[in-house]
Amino acid sequence: MLNTFFRKKSIASSGERQDPAEGSEAADLAAELLIAPTALMQLTMSEARLVVRYMQPQILAKGTVFIREGDARDTGFMMLVLDGEVTVETQVASRAEPIIVTVLGRGSLIGELALIDGHARYATCVAATQLRCAILTREALNKMMQDNAPLSAKLLLAVSLRIGVRLREVTDKLKMYVQLTQAMEQEIGSRTSA
């Protein structure tokens, strides 16, 4: 399943260190995308290159369901999309078909929360096209914490920031919905009394 666009030889899943001079075009792309605003922009390019050495390249066929909502077992990785599109879907109680929450493309980071906390996945992710991506497993993160603590501290700071951005976005949406339901309650109340 593992492919080898980061170097000629396959990367060990334990996140074995490699010589940066051996970085392939895909490793360069992964490092560039890692420091984009959609991923972990707080890292420098040289830090990103080091993080990429702990990542595994992977190609997923169109239609592959690689993260499944509610799955609490296979939660030990996050993914950086190098090429292709991912649909993020969720089940809603009132519908038989899942609804598409968003479509993610090149440069998107997926699954960073489960990488950290290992809890059940919040949505289903499907490869809408063939997908070229780079995976960081929890084992590789643990190895990075042992090998290179300053780098892992920088990475975890960047990951906390991303989770924080999502927390602020969801909190804003929640505040909006609280106000909306208050307004609707008044609407229902006024019709009942009318």
Added chain:
Amino acid sequence: MLNTFFRKKSIASSGERQDPAEGSEAADLAAELLIAPTALMQLTMSEARLVVRYMQPQILAKGTVFIREGDARDTGFMMLVLDGEVTVETQVASRAEPIIVTVLGRGSLIGELALIDGHARYATCVAATQLRCAILTREALNKMMQDNAPLSAKLLLAVSLRIGVRLREVTDKLKMYVQLTQAMEQEIGSRTSA
């Protein structure tokens, strides 16, 4: 403003290292509370003791507003409550008075998201009683990242986990409100057509 329950001499705000043998009763309490489920339970006791050395003790008088909703300037710290109670309040568009969101006590960690991202504060925090607390500033965190990268990586992993827990809680609430508004829409729709 700074008090000195962690050792006899005042702690430098830069998070100067101290001999753990000099830990006072308050420093022990801070370390114990830091590894409780309400704060950063992923740390070990010895790691918590090291983190406490980067924290500043502080006593706040009853009534002190120490975090103000919308404040984007004074965001560079998180606080561990050692003793006393904090009310967390937020302004709602439809009311003149702020509403109390929650009351926090001993062992609560406050402001960890702003410590990481430095964005505006989401709620107002008021000392409901006299408050004894321990503060970790962003400068102290940066110093810890330089002094002791493995410790700061562990701390940041624990902080990400906490932010992740909040993200999951808020997302669950949001899902509930989305379903509630759908139900209310149907209610309003059926009354309109009736």
